Amino acid sequence: MKDRLGWFVSIILFVLVLYPLAAVIIQVLLPGVFFGNWQLGDLKLLLEIFNRPLWQKSLENSVLLGLGTTLLATVLGGMLATIRSSWSFPTAKLLDASVWLLIITPSFILAQGWVLFAAGGGIAVNVFGWHWITGAIFQPAGLIFIMTLSKFPFAYLSVHAAMEWKVDQLSQAARLSGASPLTVWRTIQAPLLMPAVFAGAALVFMDTIGDFGLPASIAAVYRFPTLPYSIYSAIYTSPIRFDMAGVLSFYLVLLIGIAMFVQFYAMRRSRFDFLSARAERSIPKPAGKYAALLTTLNLLFLAVVIGIPIGANVLMSVFKTQSAGLKLSNLTLNHYRDLFDSSSLLLKGLGHSLMIAGVAALLGLLFGLCVAYVLTYSQFKFKRTIEVFSIVTLAVPGVVLGIGYIFVWNQKWLDSIGLLLYGTPWILVLAAIAGAIPVITRLMVGAMAKVPHSLLTAAQLQGDTFIGRLRLILIPLIRGALLSAGLAAFGSSVFDLAVNSILFPPSFLTLPVTINKAFEDLDFGYASAATVLGSGIVILIILAVELLLRRKEATA
Amino acid sequence: MKTNRKHWIGTVLLAGLVALTAACGNGNAGNGTNAAAANSGNTETTTPTEAAQTEAPTTKDEGTLTVYLNDFDSIIAPLFEEATGFKLEVVAGNGAEIMSRVEAEKGNPHWDVVWLDAMPSIYGLGASGQLMEGWSPNNVANLTDYAKGFVPEKQWYVPTGAHAAGVIVYNKDKVKAEDAPKSWEDFSNGKYKNLIGMADPAIAAPAYPFVSLFFKEKTIEGGQAYFSSLMDNGLRVYPKNPNVVKALAAGEISIAALQESNAYSMKNDGEPIEIIWPSEGAPASVRVAAIQKDTKNPNAAKAFLEFLLDPKTQQALIDQGDESYFQPSVTGVNAKADRSPDAKLVAADASWASENEAAIKQWFADQSVK
Structure with missing residues (x-):
């Protein structure tokens, strides 16, 4: 049975992720394979990355950005998680909420916010008069800084989850044997956390190295080509070269592979099954006299990581002109009025996007549940492979997946069995599910890790069915995580730009495409207003669903 | 019994998936999105009221x-x-x-x-x-x-x-009319150092016709030498024409080769710019x-x-x-x-421009990271 579920999950992952990805990479070997042409490609292209200045630079930049961000974001996320789980202070919950907000907000919106803030003629210059900021941000270190502030949530969540349980007996034994608190931390607590730190670091690295939103938004101001950006140019520069996109994707996948290998290796060396019956849920201690300090620091931090990117969008949406800055005479609601203009396609696009995201979240949740079940409880042979491919869409740029989807879902023979999905909204749903799998699976696995297998086995011994076990035992216990996963998938799918821009069917506009078009035409007011309206509606929907469903949850 | 049940569940899951994907294939006509894509089996024939074609249609159209x-x-x-x-x-x-x-x-x-x-x-x-x-x-x-x-x-x-893939545009507040460049050759003049911007031919659609004309007229080597001299003169390359407009408005650059519609709408928006149509012609x-x-x-x-x-x-x-x-x-x-009466357009031969597109664009992309 479990193997059957394992195979089912493998097949779906293959169709949603592996096959489209392979379809792009195979372009290097057989450029015309999807058009009935079996001619061999030029394999020398693979080595061009060491000759072509643009590619070389892209590789360098990607590695630099990836490593720098991974280092800083892991340290930052780890520190924040440690503080958060050690002490309780007012506004701590706000930090959790912000972390989720950062994870589901697409990077192009965060990056646009930073560009609006820091570019020459941006908000920092016009409103605050900080002329130095443009030079400080638009250089490699500045970009690593922005990336760190956008990607640290992965490290934070990973470490925070690991600190939820503590086994004090180990530390107590050490203290009784005369170890200083520092030694206890260095030799016991820190090593026990290492798997979570590595897992967080790997996620940060993959999400950073595959990120297209930041280099794309920054490109308008500062030239910083990365691998995803050069993939984008290969795909979007006539004459179109899918084989070049394939080469660069190959290197991207290679980098991800290395990152995963390092993670597995590190985990193997530092795996301790330390949770025992004596484990207790760790409860943050009141911060006492430091509460005020922690609160202030927390609010300052949030003002930067959330306030700048999102605040810049909000400000821009009410400015008449960008250059006039923050003055009463320069404020207007006209951009919002334009959104509701009869000729505006935005509301229709928003409707489409919400519908697609909703369907994708539900189906993705169902599938994510299966993946997490296999990863957590089964003995399935290819568990590791499933784990890898459940994360891979985090790192593969949406344009690559999008082109792969066209290759896969636009083959003529599919028409005869009614599966020619390219050109229909369903292609967007499938792509959205693929994009949501990493977040959903991570959350589900985290939640399931806390439900002992013995509960399920006991029910099975009593003759309960598989569905019955899921429905009556597992799902009630992980309800909260299910809800969070579904909502996070929904929120991030609404704004998924890359996939949308290449796959949208004729006359079927979606929200991110509309927003991006406005940004491209430098219609910042309209674009920001659309972003703010869209995010507002998404947040309202999330809150409403939370209120409706969360209340019934039993207190754990 | 137990294994039977397990069989059953696997079958249901698979059947559900197939049903789902099959439904996807057929469902696009009914979701109110108007997306009657070519594959939806839409055999309805549109009857033109006053179609412009002259000969009687021999085949019928299958969709929209x-x-x-x-x-x-x-x-x-x-x-x-x-x-x-x-x-x-x-x-x-x-x-x-x-x-x-x-x-x-x-x-x-x-x-x-x-x-x-x-x-x-x-x-x-x-x-x-x-x-x-x-x-x-x-x-x-x-x-x-x-x-x-x-x-x-x-x-x-x-x-x-x-339309002109590029006309010469300059900021009246920064550059006096008599000092403004009059021809494309002037762009390499040292007095415009770090003042000029243009769109990236590898990204912006109209920028390739712009650069290809120079490569065609001056030969590949001549074109490379010309644009190298511009880059040595501090030419700034922006992804697309709207970015050039923004840079011009923000004062980052004072002179640009700008696509025609962008140039005129900038002028109509009251920005202090002037448009020059070079007498040798603007690339079309x-x-x-x-x-x-x-x-x-x-x-x-x-x-x-x-x-x-x-x-x-x-x-x-x-x-x-x-x-x-x-x-x-x-x-x-x-x-x-308000479009200039002496607007003169010159286009590079399409077959030549098409054959050399990849090489020229790649040269540009590689130059710009150096």
């Missing part, structure tokens, strides 16, 4: 005409339907996105007509056998002498207008329309090309369109009143 375009997306469908009775679906994106989709769909195209201001790229589609050949609309008779020169030998496409970006070889909607597609070469249509594009500054391709149409 789908046009891939990069401009005029908001007005073209109603205009076309009013003129011919045919319905029209558009996929709008920037030139690069459209070309990418066309290329990825090569095995099973979803478009009937492509209409872009990227003549070399469309020429490339013709050369690789993806366009309908040997048919030309009756309205080619309307073409101006200048536009006639753009019709390729095998009649892959028709030109519907041309020619907008062309072409029909896909295996189109399932040949009647509507042909009607669309006839429609685009109708003076009334081009006048409407100039009066109502978003990219309204262009030189019409048919006679009897008035260009924008």
Whole structure:
């Protein structure tokens, strides 16, 4: 049975992720394979990355950005998680909420916010008069800084989850044997956390190295080509070269592979099954006299990581002109009025996007549940492979997946069995599910890790069915995580730009495409207003669903 | 018993998936999205009320005409339907996105007509056998002498207008009229060091026609030497024309080679800029329309090309369109009143520009990271 579920999950992952990805990479070997042409490609292209200045630079930049961000974001996320789980202070919950907000907000919106803030003629210059900021941000270190502030949530969540349980007996034994608190931390607590730190670091690295939103938004101001950006140019520069996109994707996948290998290796060396019956849920201690300090620091931090990117969008949406800055005479609601203009396609696009995201979240949740079940409880042979491919869409740029989807879902023979999905909204749903799998699976696995297998086995011994076990035992216990996963998938799918821009069917506009078009035409007011309206509606929907469903949850 | 149940569940899961995906395939007609894609088995034939075609249609159209375009997306469908009775679906994106989709769909195209201001790229589609050949609309008779020169030998496409891929634009507050560059050669003059900007030919659709003319006229080496001298002179390359507009407005640059519509709308927005048409001519970006070889909607597609070469249509594009500054391709149409009367356009030969597109763009992309 479990193997059957394992195979089912493998097949779906293959169709949603592996096959489209392979379809792009195979372009290097057989450029015309999807058009009935079996001619061999030029394999020398693979080595061009060491000759072509643009590619070389892209590789360098990607590695630099990836490593720098991974280092800083892991340290930052780890520190924040440690503080958060050690002490309780007012506004701590706000930090959790912000972390989720950062994870589901697409990077192009965060990056646009930073560009609006820091570019020459941006908000920092016009409103605050900080002329130095443009030079400080638009250089490699500045970009690593922005990336760190956008990607640290992965490290934070990973470490925070690991600190939820503590086994004090180990530390107590050490203290009784005369170890200083520092030694206890260095030799016991820190090593026990290492798997979570590595897992967080790997996620940060993959999400950073595959990120297209930041280099794309920054490109308008500062030239910083990365691998995803050069993939984008290969795909979007006539004459179109899918084989070049394939080469660069190959290197991207290679980098991800290395990152995963390092993670597995590190985990193997530092795996301790330390949770025992004596484990207790760790409860943050009141911060006492430091509460005020922690609160202030927390609010300052949030003002930067959330306030700048999102605040810049909000400000821009009410400015008449960008250059006039923050003055009463320069404020207007006209951009919002334009959104509701009869000729505006935005509301229709928003409707489409919400519908697609909703369907994708539900189906993705169902599938994510299966993946997490296999990863957590089964003995399935290819568990590791499933784990890898459940994360891979985090790192593969949406344009690559999008082109792969066209290759896969636009083959003529599919028409005869009614599966020619390219050109229909369903292609967007499938792509959205693929994009949501990493977040959903991570959350589900985290939640399931806390439900002992013995509960399920006991029910099975009593003759309960598989569905019955899921429905009556597992799902009630992980309800909260299910809800969070579904909502996070929904929120991030609404704004998924890359996939949308290449796959949208004729006359079927979606929200991110509309927003991006406005940004491209430098219609910042309209674009920001659309972003703010869209995010507002998404947040309202999330809150409403939370209120409706969360209340019934039993207190754990 | 237990194993039976397990079998059952696996089957249900798989069956559910198949049902789901099958439903996906058929469901697109009913979801109120109007996305009657070519594959939905839509056999309904559109009956034109006053279709522009002259010969009786031998084949019937199978679905709705789908046009891939990069401009005029908001007005073209109603205009076309009013003129011919045919319905029209558009996929709008920037030139690069459209070309990418066309290329990825090569095995099973979803478009009937492509209409872009990227003549070399469309020429490339013709050369690789993806366009309908040997048919030309009756309205080619309307073409101006200048536009006639753009019709390729095998009649892959028709030109519907041309605009300057770049005119010289300068900021009046920063540069005095007598100091402004008058010709493209002036751009390498040391007194404009770090003042000039342009769009990236590897990204912006009209920027390639701009640079290709220089490469054609000066030969590849000469073109590289010319642009190297500009780069040595501090030329700034921005991804797209709107970015150039922004840089000009923010004072990052004072002089630019700017696409025509962007230049005029900047001037109309009250920015302190002046436009110069160089006497040797501005590189032309020619907008062309072409029909896909295996189109399932040949009647509507042909009607669309006839429609685009109708003076009334081009006048409407100039009066109502978003990219309204262009030189019409048919006679009897008035260009924008404020468009300079001595606007002179020169275009590089499409086949030459198409053959050298990859090499020139790659040279540019590699230069800009150095």
